[in-house]
Structure formats: structure tokens, C-alpha cells
Amino acid sequence: MISIDWESAGQYPEYWEYTKSLFEGFRWPQRYNDMIHNVFGAFGDYSAEVEVERHSWGAGDVL
Numbered sequence: 001m002i003s004i005d006w007e008s009a010g011q012y013p014e015y016w017e018y019t020k021s022l023f024e025g026f027r028w029p030q031r032y033n034d035m036i037h038n039v040f041g042a043f044g045d046y047s048a049e050v051e052v053e054r055h056s057w058g059a060g061d062v063l
Contacts, residue, residue, distance in 0.1 A: 013049075014043070014044075015044075015046040015049040015050075017040075018036070018040040018043075018046050018049075018050070019046065019049055019050055019053040021036050021040075022050060022053075023053075023057065
């Protein structure tokens with residue numbers, strides 16, 4: 001029998017992993033950020049989503 005943890009389950013937009021991987025990008029070397037951009041670049045251009053997230057992070061908003 002398979003059990004699902006419904007408290008941790010969620011539906012996230014397709015750009016979620018990309019923007020969250022950049023959330024603390026300032027802590028990592030530039031090589032890490034370049035790798036993230038290269039990996040996710042194959043899936044599309046999420047630069048607009050990243051800018052919205054960065055604004056939110058800077059403003060202290062919790063989305």
C-alpha cells in the first residue's frame with residue numbers, strides 16, 4: 001500500500017525549481033549559478049519569473 005503525505009504535497013508552477021534554486025545563489029560560486037541557468041535553459045526562458053521572485057525576496061513578501 002502506498003501512502004501519500006498530503007501535508008507536504010503541492011502543485012507548483014513549472015518555473016518553481018529554477019527560481020528556488022537561485023534564491024540563495026549569492027552564497028554559491030558563479031559556477032553554480034551558471035550551471036543552473038544552463039540546465040534550466042533547455043526548458044524555457046524564465047527570466048521574467050526570476051525578476052518577480054527577486055522583487056518579492058527583496059521586499060520580504062511571502063508568496
